[in-house]
Amino acid sequence: MRYLKVIAQDPRDSGQPDSLYFRFYEGEQLLREATMLERQQLTTLGTTYLKCAWFNAGDREERHLRIFSLNPSADGTPESVRLHFHEGPTIIYKAAAHDLDNDGAFEVILSSDVDNDGHANRTDRNRVRALVRAFLKLGW
16 A cells, blocks of 8 residues: 655654655555655645644654555546554544545545544544645645
8 A cells, every 4th residue: 555654743842843754655665755846745735734733742753644545446536535643553543535426526524633622623624625635636
């Protein structure tokens, strides 16, 4: 399975992350870090991810997001995009966007409290939608 791993770090322990990494994986093998052009394309994804308040104190990497698409019909368009928020190897919570009729629009957004504000609401669904759109722009 191919996925994008997003890691935010707060190396100065200021309460706000100031390092953001985008890494592309195939299974557990790191393929590469995002190129400069890809980092520009990932600006929205990074900004939205930072609003999720899922970052690491110091230079740790335990907390991260893995985002990937599924195409069971094998027609080249994703029917589902999944977001797994990890703490180490454990998935702490998940979110997903599903295209039920394979028309390119995601009709169903499933999410919990992805921005860690204590409420699972429309804002969380909008954050998931923004993360999915930004990820799909990569065409990966």
